[in-house]
Amino acid sequence: MSFYDLSIYDPAGNPINMSDFNGKAVLIVNTATKCGLTPQFDGLESLYQKYKDQGLIVLGFPCNQFLSQSPESNETVVEVCRINHGVTFPLTEKIDVNGADTHPIFVYLKKKLGGMLGSTIKWNFTKFLIAPDGKPYKRFSPKTEPEDLEADIIEVLKSIHNA
Template sequence: MESNFYNLTARTPQGKDIPMSDFRGKAVLIVNTATRCGLAPQFEGLELLHQTYKDQGLVVLGFPCDQFMGQEPESNETLEQVCKVNHGVSFQLTEKCDVNGSNTHPIFKYLKNELGGLFGSKVKWNFTKFLIGKDGKPYKRYSPVTKPDAIEKDIQKLLL
């Protein structure tokens, strides 16, 4: 049975569709990001995972979100440039979205339903991470303070 994950779509900051079905057979790391968050140094770790494993089948997707104390002030027009210049980000970013509340992005609705966390279905803070296996099944959820290098062993396992 095909995963519901592959029926979902995100958009680039320019509004171009990013079908999750494009990532069949790849492991996907989804992260809600914010450029002004105290956890923003994690961008560098996420970029390192992207550079290290992209040729082995890892896709890193950053979903900018401004729901936590206004820590993502950038617009869709500026956030890619700010992430590239300030954090060296080359992995795919999406348009800004909500991860909680009535306007929750469908990908986060799905992931929170599949992998509830300590706070149930809520995303607690910026840099909550969700790892999806090559089969499109959500594998594991990581707290905002979990550094990207702490996820590396799980990524390696999924890429085998």
């Protein structure tokens, strides 16, 4: 199985196929709207705006597993993120990133890029950068600020422009 074999639904129930992002750099982030790290939405949006025309996709995966810090419904999460943080990058349906109901995308990512706690997601705003060839490139901790990802994003985007 590859990254491009995976899919998820957006908050409205429409499918998002990872194969649609073939040839693009994808930054996957488990997000929350009521977390001390929530201001990272602003930095993620800045990265998206700066690099989307060069092939970067930021994809937010709302998750309510950490102290119920993403209490919105699928129906309201997009509006909350847009109004409170100016988010224009795509969001998915709410998912689990740990436990028996872990979404297959996070099963795959945790297997390919284990973290300090092995295959467990430690907290909101864990980030995974996927290279344009679909290979998981790097995992970043929740406390890694979005602007600190820029060098790695530039590096994976080079492969698009050198192809």
